Amino acid sequence: MAEAAHLRLGVNIDHVATLRNARGGAGPDPVRAALLSQNAGADGITLHLREDRRHIRDSDVDAVMAAVKIPVNLEMAATAEMQRIALAHRPHAVCLVPERREERTTEGGLNVTDDNSRLRDYIAPLRAAGSRVSLFIAPDETQVEAAARVGAQVIELHVGAYAEYCAEGNDAARDAELRRLFAAAALGKELGLEIHAGHGLDFVNVGPIAAIPEVVELNIGHFLIGEAVFVGLEAAIREMRRQMNLARM
Ligand code: PXP
DSSP states (O other): OOOOOOOEEEEEOHHHHHHHHHHTSSOSOHHHHHHHHHHTTOSEEEEEOOTTOSSOOHHHHHHHHHHOSSOEEEEEOSOHHHHHHHHHHOOSEEEEOOOOTTOSSOOSOOOOGGGHHHHHHHHHHHHHTTOEEEEEEOSOHHHHHHHHHTTOSEEEEEOHHHHHHHHHTOHHHHHHHHHHHHHHHHHHHHTTOEEEEESSOOTTTHHHHHTOTTEEEEEEOHHHHHHHHHHOHHHHHHHHHHHHHHHHO
16 A cells, blocks of 8 residues: 555644633734744644634734744635635635634535535635635535535545544444545545545544545644643644654554
């Protein structure tokens, strides 16, 4: 079997901004978190600029992009405002996610099949500006095929359902979801897409996802920032890296 490609770790620092915003001051500073993540071996920094700016703000995107040397992945809803911001910043990657104001986090994947022609027109200028465009989708064959059709270069598979089954101890549902993830990753690669995964990953559940050979990047946020409260951000990232490497061996 061919050796699996290096597995990149993108650290999502949104929740450092959540903490900062809780008090309305300048700290904790997301730029400091981005630099610490870079130091600890993160391969990229992920920021979700939500329409309601509940955590990351426009000025954070500027500041983080200016501060780090590793690639920045800007998560955003496929709105005209966000497209303007992405075109002005030209981040390494743009990951399009569905967004509802009342949700606490990104709850589901994009419905690419229902939004075909609009997404094709939306993606083209982002690609022309030099960003790699990723779609955050459920591990569903029709969504993977639609993502390839609308011109995405990358898909990020939503592993939230898998993570929930792990937390519930529902082994049968977890294994069925893992099979869907393996199949979606294989199909995506066959269609020429780069495969990422994310949502709800932690030290315990990351192994089986890191072991999917087609997956080349994981984006992890909430757990790492929570763990950082106890062990520090660099230690949390290094341990995640170790777990990912173990699974990849
Ligand atoms: N990837 C995408 C596309 C996301 O929307 C999120 C959540 O913002 C993550 C990864 C990270 O998820 P978590 O914070 O649960 O690790």
